[in-house]
Amino acid sequence: MSEPNPKPNLLARLRGSFEHTPRTLLLLFRSAKLATITLFALTLAAAVLPLGVAYVGKAIVDAVAAHSREATLRWVLVELALVAALALVQRGMGLLRSLIGARLGLDINGEILEKALSLELRHFEEPSVYDQLTRARREASSRPLAMVTETFGIVQSLVTLAGYGALLFRWSGFAVLALALASLPGAIAEVKLGNLAFRLRNWRSPEARKLNYLEYVLANDAHAKEVKLFGIGPLLLDRYRTLGEKFYREDRTLAVQRASLGWGLSLLGTGAFYACYASMALGAASGDLTLGDLVLYGVSFRQGQQAFQSILSSLGGMYEHNLYMSNLFSYLAIPTNDGSSAPQLALPSEAGREQGIRFEGVSFRYPGQEKLALSKLDLFVPRGQSVALVGHNGAGKTTLIKLLTRLYTPTEGRILLDGKDLVDWDLDALRRRIGVVFQDYNRYQLTARENVGFGSTPHMGDADRLSRAITRGGAEEVLATLSGGLDTQLGRWFKDGTELSGGQWQKVALARAFMREEADVLVLDEPTAALDAEAEHAVFERFRKLAEGRTTFVVSHRFPTVRMADRILVIDGGRVIEEGTHAELVAQDGRYARMFTLQAEGYR
Numbered sequence: 001m002s003e004p005n006p007k008p009n010l011l012a013r014l015r016g017s018f019e020h021t022p023r024t025l026l027l028l029f030r031s032a033k034l035a036t037i038t039l040f041a042l043t044l045a046a047a048v049l050p051l052g053v054a055y056v057g058k059a060i061v062d063a064v065a066a067h068s069r070e071a072t073l074r075w076v077l078v079e080l081a082l083v084a085a086l087a088l089v090q091r092g093m094g095l096l097r098s099l100i101g102a103r104l105g106l107d108i109n110g111e112i113l114e115k116a117l118s119l120e121l122r123h124f125e126e127p128s129v130y131d132q133l134t135r136a137r138r139e140a141s142s143r144p145l146a147m148v149t150e151t152f153g154i155v156q157s158l159v160t161l162a163g164y165g166a167l168l169f170r171w172s173g174f175a176v177l178a179l180a181l182a183s184l185p186g187a188i189a190e191v192k193l194g195n196l197a198f199r200l201r202n203w204r205s206p207e208a209r210k211l212n213y214l215e216y217v218l219a220n221d222a223h224a225k226e227v228k229l230f231g232i233g234p235l236l237l238d239r240y241r242t243l244g245e246k247f248y249r250e251d252r253t254l255a256v257q258r259a260s261l262g263w264g265l266s267l268l269g270t271g272a273f274y275a276c277y278a279s280m281a282l283g284a285a286s287g288d289l290t291l292g293d294l295v296l297y298g299v300s301f302r303q304g305q306q307a308f309q310s311i312l313s314s315l316g317g318m319y320e321h322n323l324y325m326s327n328l329f330s331y332l333a334i335p336t337n338d339g340s341s342a343p344q345l346a347l348p349s350e351a352g353r354e355q356g357i358r359f360e361g362v363s364f365r366y367p368g369q370e371k372l373a374l375s376k377l378d379l380f381v382p383r384g385q386s387v388a389l390v391g392h393n394g395a396g397k398t399t400l401i402k403l404l405t406r407l408y409t410p411t412e413g414r415i416l417l418d419g420k421d422l423v424d425w426d427l428d429a430l431r432r433r434i435g436v437v438f439q440d441y442n443r444y445q446l447t448a449r450e451n452v453g454f455g456s457t458p459h460m461g462d463a464d465r466l467s468r469a470i471t472r473g474g475a476e477e478v479l480a481t482l483s484g485g486l487d488t489q490l491g492r493w494f495k496d497g498t499e500l501s502g503g504q505w506q507k508v509a510l511a512r513a514f515m516r517e518e519a520d521v522l523v524l525d526e527p528t529a530a531l532d533a534e535a536e537h538a539v540f541e542r543f544r545k546l547a548e549g550r551t552t553f554v555v556s557h558r559f560p561t562v563r564m565a566d567r568i569l570v571i572d573g574g575r576v577i578e579e580g581t582h583a584e585l586v587a588q589d590g591r592y593a594r595m596f597t598l599q600a601e602g603y604r
């Protein structure tokens with residue numbers, strides 16, 4: 001998001017306060033058209049009714065002064081009717097605001113999440129985008145409504161102010177001027193402080209995330225074990241408190257500034273009021289004004305001032321809301337390349353087309369990193385070949401898989417599947433062809449049926465496919481232990497959930513990948529690390545059978561698994577440094593052979 005200019009002039013700030021109002025109103029209109037129109041109509045009524053009440057007040061006093069009982073009673077009844085109507089209008093506005101707020105929050109949150117779905121993996125790993133997303137989500141339920149409420153409030157106050165101004169003008173143009181001038185410094189201060197408050201929160205964003213993170217680590221089931229056993233709780237709590245204290249001090253300074261400035265400015269307004277009031281009272285004393293006029297002008301000045309004040313405080317708020325909306329809109333405008341608009345290139349005919357996966361001079365650098373994670377990789381894997389990737393931690397194996405599955409696009413070079421660049425593939429069609437299980441697979445706190453079925457959502461209701469996937473993933477035994485079968489809630493987050501062991505979760509994740517029966521490229525990125533040796537062997541035996549005719553990539557540190565592959569690639573520093581079958585690589589007596597011997601010795 002573009003940071004607000006640190007020192008824009010007042011006019012620019014004022015203009016900036018309303019920059020996103022039209023688009024927000026449009027959002028509101030789209031979400032709740034009828035309610036918005038009604039709210040606007042009620043706002044106008046709420047603006048006009050107090051003017052009527054003030055005018056009737058004058059009529060009552062004049063009727064009293066004229067000793068007319070009938071007129072007095074009549075005006076009191078009119079005032080009662082107006083006040084009752086005003087109360088009704090205000091209730092209606094309150095109701096509409098809460099309904100519109102709920103609707104708008106839901107719609108905007110939906111839009112934010114929909115956008116999150118279209119973001120690429122790199123966006124989630126970019127702190128600035130992640131901050132933008134967090135900020136957008138944090139206040140989605142309150143800010144847009146606040147902006148609308150504030151805008152309508154300003155319209156209401158402007159109408160009221162214009163009305164009081166007109167009433168007051170009948171007495172003196174100077175009084176109107178005094179009303180405006182006495183309120184001006186407040187306008188400046190509000191806009192300034194509003195800007196400050198937002199920038200404070202904006203600067204804080206990364207730190208605020210840290211605060212949330214500390215909170216999360218301290219009070220979450222997944223971390224509780226380590227936090228207790230390593231005794232890091234007090235240390236983390238201490239950090240949490242230190243950061244929280246810093247926030248508190250900043251907030252306190254701002255609040256004190258706001259309060260003291262507000263106090264000083266309200267004193268100015270009070271002074272202006274009493275100066276005018278004295279002049280009115282003297283006018284009434286000398287008979288230039290009726291008692292009713294004195295009441296009317298007094299009320300007009302006072303209420304006019306209040307209307308002005310509420311416009312001012314709305315301005316400060318508007319500036320903040322507007323900056324929030326600008327954050328939201330720029331988040332929603334992040335350009336994404338989700339493949340939906342990718343040009344669908346005509347493919348050469350099936351017969352003449354290369355079948356397999358080709359890496360051509362592929363290099364990749366993670367956003368914000370200097371080092372290449374993959375460097376000038378050339379590779380061709382014909383359809384049906386099984387490939388194992390081995391290498392030290394951080395060698396680039398997972399990166400290669402992420403590029404192959406198009407979670408990332410190469411920084412340089414290209415990857416072709418069946419002769420067509422991955423970026424030209426329709427993303428859905430591409431993803432349908434690839435089944436993948438990562439080492440950090442998800443544990444959905446949902447039913448077993450959903451945990452498996454998510455592998456192919458169109459087939460979630462296909463009992464045969466589900467059961468085949470469960471068998472292939474080796475998860476039959478896991479399912480057999482669940483009292484509710486496929487409909488058992490998994491995990492501990494929700495009521496009646498059954499927690500699984502690490503290995504059991506892994507089998508469920510494997511079953512999920514096997515739901516993708518159409519996939520002809522299968523990728524297992526160390527998904528068996530939590531399985532015992534016997535279970536891993538069983539998985540790979542099955543995997544081998546299933547994978548017949550399909551292209552497979554397996555990342556593993558275990559040689560009994562690796563050696564089953566048709567072709568082994570040894571990756572180091574983002575390059576393929578050795579390749580061949582197990583026997584060939586052992587014969588080469590290079591890096592692979594050394595790694596193999598080391599592990600074999602470990603098993604002895």
Ligand SMILES: Nc1ncnc2c1ncn2[C@@H]1O[C@H](COP(=O)(O)OP(=O)(O)OP(=O)(O)O)[C@@H](O)[C@H]1O
Nearest residue numbers: 125366369373391392393394395396397398399400
């Ligand atoms: N999201 C990321 N952002 C920045 N750098 C990353 C990211 N993921 C990985 N890297 C870096 O890229 C390099 C390759 O990492 P990669 O995950 O591909 O290794 P790997 O061979 O799969 O390792 P392991 O066996 O530990 O899983 C490493 O130097 C790592 O620090």
